[in-house]
Amino acid sequence: MSESSSRAIILDTSGRELDTIRQKLEEREYTEILALAWPEATKVLHNGGSGLAVVPIDVGDDTGIGRIEEMKRMRPEIPIIATGPAPIPDLILRAIRAGAIEFLVRPVQPTELAQALERIRFKTGLDRSYGKCIAVYTAKGGMGGTTLAVNTAFALARSEAERRVALVDLVVMGGDVRIFLDMKPERTIKDLAEEIDSLSRHELVRYLHPLEEGVYVCADPNLPDEGELLTGRRIVSVLRRLTQEFAYTVVDCEHTLNERTLAVLDFADEIVLITHLTLPAVRGLQRTLDVFARLNYPPEKVSIVVNRHGSKGDLTLSDLEKVLERPVTATIPNDYKATIDAAARGLPIYQSAPKSKIASALDRLAANLKPSSDGGKAANGDHGSHGKGSGLFRRKTEA
Ligand SMILES: Nc1ncnc2c1ncn2[C@@H]1O[C@H](COP(=O)(O)OP(=O)(O)OP(=O)(O)O)[C@@H](O)[C@H]1O
Ligand SMILES: [Mg+2]
Secondary structure: OOOHHHEEEEEOOOHHHHHHHHHHHHHOOOOEEEEEOHHHHHHHHHHOOOOEEEEEOEOOEOHHHHHHHHHHHHOOOOOEEEEEOOOOHHHHHHHHHHOOOEEEEOOOOHHHHHHHHHHHHHHHOOOOOOOEEEEEEOOOOOOOHHHHHHHHHHHHHHHOOOOOEEEEEOOOOOOOHHHHOOOOOOOEHHHHHHHHHHOOHHHHHHOOEEOOOOEEEEEOOOOHHHHHHOOHHHHHHHHHHHHHHOOEEEEEOOOOOOHHHHHHHHHOOEEEEEEOOOHHHHHHHHHHHHHHHHOOOOHHHEEEEEEEEOOOOOOOHHHHHHHHOOOOOEEEEOOHHHHHHHHHHOOOHHHHOOOOHHHHHHHHHHHHHOOOOOOOOOOOOOOOOOOOOOOHHHHHHHO
């Protein structure tokens, strides 16, 4: 948030209500919170920007509505939260027409205020997503999805000045990320998804498992049936928040195109689609690409990666490229010892086998997933693209 957008004005509010609002705003990193009466508020508004205003309104008294209108005239960019005595449709309508962006019933409840502040962040783009979401998907299990998701996340973190990468294990029937990294998470994606709408930045990180390399793991649920709570919508909320906070969000997906997977694939900026050079794997790959075409995913959204390259296969790389009529983005060499050893030690491959060819190949894959310096490949800044575009899940949920 910019300096002026971290200032909030609370109009004509006192006592416990003021304390509640002030506390929530502080949690949301509003650093200058001013409780003011009307004449002082106008002076502050004249003097410069402000990030937010909270204005009480009432039935049968137009003072509050008039103040919202006046504030909007003075500083149209400021989001205004109106508070009223009850959820009266006519009052809400008038507040919105006057220029309020949210309406809350007094006494203001902390959770409701937190949710309103979260919605305002999205609506106003104050905290626009800036990171890139990368989904790692394989149509069949056992092809290296988790290996590539985990190691790509570490490679991206190493290449980032800020070293902030989220790694999400969305395999709800027993994900392997926690095993590959030998960790015991305190909280899982189930906990995060439940609370996502009301978490401050600070609180969000507490739902992740931080590793010193700059990778923050969002673990799979502890119990398989907890996955039922993870609807596509919840997952999109989680990913949207993570892409606000992290330069990269890498997701290890399940191997079926269920609602959860489709939500991730729709949302992702880029899909790493893994295959082997075997006939069953390539058949699975072709079927997946057919589905992606029906979902109108642009070809450049999908990076095809051949894993275990060099192991005995049914096709060559050029056979595959001819069949698909498109190039393969990267190949990862076959190195069973390095992958098994890393997983057994709970380490990324670049640490357990730093000089191996597979470690270099994983670095190259990550470099390929980064936005190019001319801004060509990825969403390096404006993530207006998230949640737009095409996709089965989107069509289903918007219907
Ligand atoms: N490049 C590679 N060379 C050799 N072995 C590999 C390579 N990549 C992965 N493997 C091995 O293949 C097996 C499956 O890998 P991984 O668990 O990453 O796949 P997956 O697609 O996540 O499978 P699933 O989710 O179905 O368990 C593991 O034993 C892993 O060590
Ligand atoms: Mg896996």
